[in-house]
């Protein structure tokens with residue numbers, strides 16, 4: 560497969576991503592982020608966001624996602640950025656290809672402020688589906704907090720495997736009787752307790768930690784689409800803000816890791832990956848996307 564660009568560990572291919580994917584080695588990528596075609600039917604200056612009807616689109620993605628799973632390392636993660644048109648279909652497809660246990664979260668990214676939708680709720684978010692290849696082994700760089708957080712390690716409702724009686728140093732809590740369950744496995748609960756990371760309040764377990772919890776609603780100003788921030792000088796249609804990709808790459812990969820984006824567009828992923836000292840493999844079927852990205856990569860010192 561011919562490379563279109565290969566410098567500073569950033570490799571770009573100008574071809575159909577399915578052809579590239581079939582030629583990539585298995586277990587070679589740490590993190591995939593793809594801002595896929597939403598299938599809006601819109602024809603942009605730079606590309607046509609029209610795959611076909613939903614069945615056809617899902618089938619089109621199926622071939623590609625099977626390959627994405629194959630090329631992902633065993634401890635790798637994948638993020639698919641889509642919107643309300645396809646997100647539920649993609650969720651089912653991802654469950655089928657990866658397994659429901661590999662689903663980690665659905666991130667809501669606010670893309671716009673008020674847009675003037677009438678007789679409906681203003682559609683202001685898109686969706687990023689987050690899966691890992693192995694739910695027992697994946698990269699997630701947590702953020703340390705200055706202050707201690709104390710959060711409940713239980714919730715209401717009985718779950719057979721998580722509502723057993725637990726002996727906390729002589730205090731026996733019968734979760735089944737309380738109609739509650741603990742949020743981690745019993746083994747993990749006891750490990751945390753022995754490690755002094757669990758405190759009992761009113762005989763119920765709370766986790767003590769110095770980790771910031773990061774929510775799945777991403778709605779800060781820097782995450783908004785460029786046009787919503789009145790930043791109009793884009794060189795390619797529909798760019799994602801760097802802040803979105805930066806958060807994903809920083810959290811779910813480490814320096815030196817290999818990032819891939821098979822729907823590269825104007826190169827946001829490549830720019831962020833290079834700035835964060837990650838290697839990259841990218842693909843776009845449109846030559847202009849590759850050229851715009853190369854120009855941006857060259858501008859980075």
Ligand SMILES: C[S@@+](CC[C@H](N)C(=O)[O-])C[C@H]1O[C@@H](n2cnc3c(N)ncnc32)[C@H](O)[C@@H]1O
Nearest residue numbers: 575576594606798799822824825827843844845
């Ligand atoms: C939504 S845009 C990506 C925008 C990008 N995230 C950015 O920040 O600029 C999707 C891109 O996928 C590309 N694309 C569509 N079908 C493709 C295919 N089969 N193989 C490779 N690229 C494809 C389009 O040319 C388009 O540039």
